């Protein structure tokens with residue numbers, strides 16, 4: 001029998017959906033169509049606070065082709081929102097346009113539907129809105145004094161933690177750092193704008209094509225919003241063009257499209273504009289972080305304080321877990337980590353890739369560099385001396401922690417020993433050259449998920465279809481699930497088809513929080529093992545070696561076999577603390593006259609357990625590094641403090657790195673075997689890649705120039 005026994009898990013196989021993507025056959029939400037499809041355009045508020053006094057829709061409604069101008073005046077009544085709880089935060093109802101209160105600039109206040117997109121856009125310009133505007137609360141400095149302690153911060157972390165006596169720890173120190181770091185508001189800009197195509201059958205059943213990270217949660221959210229049975233909602237999303245946290249929730253814009261389709265009794269397509277993406281799909285908040293570090297003369301930390309103040313919106317609370325990285329990263333007996341928030345007339349901040357760790361690591365890892373400088377200890381060595389054996393926040397041992405190995409490998413490969421500890425001591429012509437490094441960590445959660453398997457046999461041709469309501473954000477879910485199933489079934493990769501992104505398929509928690517790959521693949525592994533076990537019991541023969549499913553189907557004379565399974569995380573994983581770790585090394589060149597910063601060379605060494613596919617995993621990390629370079633050097637959403645309007649409203653104003661900004665970026669995976677994190681030993685790589693990148697670059701800029709920039713982004717003006 002021709003049986004392919006090649007190991008597939010861990011191989012750098014090409015994306016199984018690559019051809020579909022480059023040939024345009026992969027269908028994204030906006031590419032679905034229906035007979036009679038019409039177009040929706042969302043209207044945003046042009047003030048940041050107050051009330052809508054009136055909306056005059058007459059001129060818009062008279063235009064040819066216009067089918068609906070939806071406002072608070074004609075919207076159907078919907079019950080008020082249920083209070084957010086940890087259980088309902090992805091699935092609760094979203095009431096739409098129910099009142100006239102304005103909480104932020106760009107808030108959606110209407111929705112226009114017309115036969116063509118051009119008619120809808122034109123009509124939207126004719127809608128006249130008058131406001132009773134109020135003075136908005138916008139400025140960070142003007143409002144920071146009203147900060148309060150939120151009950152909890154994102155992901156249920158404690159707002160404040162203290163251990164030992166920080167003041168005493170700092171007093172006992174031979175060297176201390178006391179500094180404030182600012183990271184600005186940033187926006188996620190996936191290439192694919194948020195898009196919705198909604199098609200009702202009657203008034204009680206709807207299919208929604210929507211670009212989402214968590215498709216299984218979208219169906220109950222839509223069902224709750226429109227008060228219809230959950231089984232009457234189907235959400236379809238086979239491909240997603242990036243999410244970064246912005247596509248976790250089914251937001252107002254999508255719900256408005258679904259509502260409008262119900263009202264006009266036609267399928268509606270709605271795609272946000274890039275400008276609207278700055279206003280309604282979340283953002284990363286501006287964090288002001290006060291760091292205090294103390295260490296004895298040998299570099300052992302004696303105290304760590306990390307106090308963050310940030311903003312949330314006037315109507316909702318979301319506070320990213322900015323300081324939590326400081327609770328577990330280093331062995332420090334005395335610490336205090338706190339979070340405070342105040343309210344602004346700005347949209348509610350929401351999950352943005354590595355929420356918390358990305359800004360928090362900038363402050364922590366910059367402060368560690370400042371401490372190393374003060375104590376005249378090499379920055380790598382300082383971190384090695386403070387490596388923690390247990391997670392002091394939870395008291396649990398780490399399931400695995402390979403930070404020191406990452407730093408050692410990275411230092412060696414990067415040539416860290418060539419660094420001069422003296423700032424401003426290396427140059428190439430008018431470029432000042434510096435090296436910087438940082439350490440990174442990000443939690444490695446694992447969650448339960450379900451999957452179906454269909455095996456078919458036609459003579460010797462055996463194929464498998466694996467189905468689950470997972471998502472592929474462009475990250476490689478299709479590929480790693482196919483690898484896992486093919487290897488477990490003993491089938492060639494091309495005999496396995498993977499179907500994702502459909503709420504009719506078995507539920508998964510979707511892509512977020514760096515849990516996707518390990519969760520999906522564990523579910524795929526479990527359903528394939530279940531099928532194999534079932535077939536073995538049916539066949540009841542002795543095999544000299546483990547038979548493939550092809551052999552089992554043949555022995556059982558079966559042409560088809562179906563299995564379903566739900567994989568739940570073992571209770572044992574809670575005995576350990578699970579994190580991926582990484583070390584970043586950056587070389588920067590700074591133009592002495594112009595303040596320009598270039599990053600010609602960057603190396604990240606990541607320890608994330610078993611790597612399912614080093615090619616797709618490295619691409620994830622590279623993507624994180626590129627965004628991290630953006631964080632460090634260019635990304636900043638600027639608010640007009642008078643109007644609450646983001647003045648950076650296109651990708652011409654909101655600068656992101658382009659190909660020419662990115663030099664030689666290398667990613668290495670440190671070998672790490674972890675049998676505790678989950679069955680497959682896999683930690684996620686979706687967020688560790690961006691973590692601490694900005695600190696590595698800022699530390700390199702210091703080494704190059706002697707200028708410590710504590711306020712991101714490091715634009716040329718800050719170096720002149």
Ligand code: MOS
Nearest residue numbers: 245352353512513
């Ligand atoms: Mo992530 S910010 O959990 O998509």
